[in-house]
Amino acid sequence: MNIVFIGAGNMAEAIVAGIIKQGVVEAEKVCVTDIDEDRLAHFTEQYGVGRSSDNAAAAAQADVIVLSVKPQIFPEVWPDIKTALKPGALVVSIMAGIPSTRIAGGAAIRVVRVMPNTPALIGEGAAGIAAGEFADDSDIAVAQKLMAAVGAAVIVKEEELDAVTALSGSGPAYVFYLLESMLEAAEKMGLDSGVSRELALATVIGAAKLMKETGEAAADLRAKVTSKGGTTHAAINTMEARGVKESIVAALLAAQARSKELANG
Ligand SMILES: NC(=O)c1ccc[n+]([C@@H]2O[C@H](COP(=O)([O-])OP(=O)(O)OC[C@H]3O[C@@H](n4cnc5c(N)ncnc54)[C@H](OP(=O)(O)O)[C@@H]3O)[C@@H](O)[C@H]2O)c1
Known part of the structure; x- marks a missing residue:
């Protein structure tokens, strides 16, 4: 399983650190993308993961694409990534407030949404995980395995994510x-x-x-x-x-x- 994180920010770092430390995925199977070369260099040095400044090219190689940019950046980055996706790729979004239907955009893309919280930065997070229309139990299991590396990871329905945001997100x-x-x-x-x-x-x-x-x-x-x-x-x-x-x-x-x-x- 190759995983790419689109956006090498704080939350991506928390999850990458957790999954590498706990051996959920090997470092060589993980890639991060960002517009900031210093962030990419930091990830490579600290965690030994791959890096790219080309979101679409990195996404094209991945089985799991974690969308970890800010929600306002989503409309800018998604069109290129969407067209580059491997058939059957799983998209895990940790972006707050963007429904899975908006991500799928009418296509049969498997999307799982995650609402994390900031104690994930020290491995003590609490995340709600919800399947979009085309995601199945194995997709949920993948997202749960990733998030369990940084804290509690609980499965909910997508319509419950606003409540999860209010409870544990905030x-x-x-x-x-x-x-x-x-x-x-x-x-x-x-x-x-x-x-x-x-x-x-x-x-x-x-x-x-x-x-x-x-x-x-x-x-x-x-x-x-x-x-x-x-x-x-x-x-x-x-x-x-x-x-x-x-x-x-x-x-x-x-x-x-x-x-x-x-x-x-
Ligand atoms: N519930 C919660 O408490 C919670 C907490 C954290 C995060 N979240 C969710 O998690 C997501 C990430 O949050 P974060 O705090 O980790 O944000 P962040 O630190 O700002 O990380 C986003 C990263 O994406 C990079 N980026 C910007 N434009 C890009 C592009 N075109 N291509 C690739 N990378 C790009 C940013 O670079 P620059 O900084 O140079 O712009 C930054 O390094 C958000 O969508 C947020 O909604 C939820």
Whole structure:
């Protein structure tokens, strides 16, 4: 299986690093393209993969084409690549908001869409993977194998990708926002910034791991640390009174709506 990444950006680097490190694909079977020669040189030096500045020529050699350019670049690069595709090639798109039907453009092209998130950069990502009209289970398996090299890789329906975008695609930003707020409070309480950063990060990571490892519901775990009249109770009461949960739910629904709008142009 020869794979080409169109666009040697941050997300492409995360996936290339993951699949090479984990032996999912050999470096000589991977090629990256970009307009920036320095990026291409970096990929060759760092990962030993092939390189090209000719998208169509590279795509013509590939069994799997990963579209990893920004969505706004897609209309510029796709026509040449599309005409160069090998018969039966699989197109995996990690571009946000471009429906598989737009990529296939009326042709019977096998397309799988992936919505990754930025913790993939350290191998801790969360990706939703969805088959387009002509993709089959083996195509989904290929995309899942690639994305599993950089984190959790979950199969969904394409119409669910807007919700996945709102949940895990944009999700890291919500966690950073929570951390920002916790650290602002820590500063107000006079804690040293290094100390509060270490404690806040360990708290978020520890809570997530606790939930993962116990398999318990978030609400149950929260109840366990919230004794009536205690400190956590005082904090949660304040959040409830100020509608924090409603705001977060509304925020995710707004992200989903925006994702739909962007997909519809
Ligand atoms: N859910 C998420 O959090 C998430 C996160 C990351 C990415 N994504 C998706 O992943 C995709 C890649 O994102 P990214 O952050 O990796 O972007 P990026 O770092 O900008 O990578 C895109 C690369 O494509 C290159 N490029 C531009 N024009 C090109 C052309 N004509 N031919 C070949 N390469 C070209 C860019 O070069 P220049 O920089 O020189 O223009 C850049 O190196 C996006 O479509 C995005 O929607 C989603």
